[in-house]
Amino acid sequence: MPTALITGASGGIGKCFAQKLAAKNTNLIIVARSEDKLNALAQELQEQYKIQVDVIVKDLSQISAPQEVFDAVQAKGLSVDILINNAGFGDYGEFVQTDCDRQIQMIQLNNIAVVALTHKFLPQMRERGSGSIINVSSIAAYQPIPYLSVYAATKAFIRSFSEALWAENRQHGVKILVVSPGPTETNFYTEANFPPALARTAKSMSTSEEVVDQALKALEQGNAAVVVGGIASKFITGLSSVIPRETLLNVLEKQFKG
Template identity: 60%
Template sequence: MSTALITGASGGIGKAFGEELAARGMNLVLVARSEAKLHQLASELQTKHNIKVDVIVKDLTETSGSDDVFNYTEERGIKIDLLINNAGFGDYGEFAQRDVNRQTQMVQLNILALVALTHKYLPFMQKCRAGSIINVASIAAFQPIPYISVYAATKAFVLSFSQALWAENRRYGVRVLCSCPGPTDTNFFAEARFPETIAAKNTQITTPEVVVQDALRALEKGDSVVVSGGITNNAIANLSRIVPRQTLVSFLEKQFKA
């Protein structure tokens, strides 16, 4: 029975990945900060699907977090067949006015933890000539976005990094996918402290379940990137190809200003 490791697994897209993969008969390693939520989810999935679920309560904004997760699976001999780097967060506001510690924690979680976990589990996948990695980014990855500047930049990194790894690893039989959902029915906007006037503009909301189904289908097809949320989000993702960058960013500044 294969095993998937999911970060940010206690809610939203991460939880939806866990539920879908458990239904497909995969064992799980669930990683998040929320101990109570993780254990409740693990209990539910084990009972419903007769699978094995390990729980790692870990804050990946800590620099030792990725090492601790990897050491846990190594010590227990857990082979990771599918790594889902889903953990991440955003923060709304003018960069100069935001708390610098929150900005650097965002980089730590959205980029550094993702890179570290990928680097830890990828070599074994290459050796086995099998395995998959899904990195969850956002449609924010396709252009700079004022007022969520660090978040959009971290997701641009994830997109570029994932596509490069997709190309590097085809010869090993390892699949790498970057999932780029648009606005999704999670607590992202609340945690990022978006003003209600801005959050309310996102009228086309995708469910976490749709994001997961889109990602798993794209992974099976061998795609490098998938944009969830329909035609509108795909159009947004391609705007930077046809609209001059300064023009686009100036327009987005007006759209995202509270």
């Protein structure tokens, strides 16, 4: 029976990944900060699907956490067949007015933890000649976004990093996928401190289930990347290739100023 390690598994897309993979007879290692939520999810999935669910409570925005997660997995004698780097957050606001520590914490969680965990578990997958890694990005990865400057940059990093790894590892039997959801029904807007009026302008939100279903389908097909959110998301991700850069940035600045 395969085992999947999922970060940010206490809610939203991460929790949905856990539920969908449990239904596919996959053992789980679920990682997040919230011990109560993780334990409740573990109990639910173990009872419903008769799988093994291990809980690791860690804040991956702390620099030592990826190594500690890896060490915990090794200590349990577990092998990770599917790594899902889902944990992340955004922060809305004009960069000069944001809290610097929070921006650095975002880079640590959204990027450094992804690189560190991938670097820990990918060699084992290559040795076995099998394995999968899903990195959760965003349609924000396809263009700079004023007032989400650091967040959009972290997601662009994930997209570039993941697509490069897809090319490096496909001949070794390891699948790498970057999934870029558009607006999704999660608590992202609340945690990112979006102005309520601006958050309400997000149209045609996908559900976490739609994001996960399309990600797992794309992974099975061996794709390098998938954009979730229908025509609107695909239109947005294509804008940067057809509109002059300054024009696009001026439009985005007005759209996201709030």
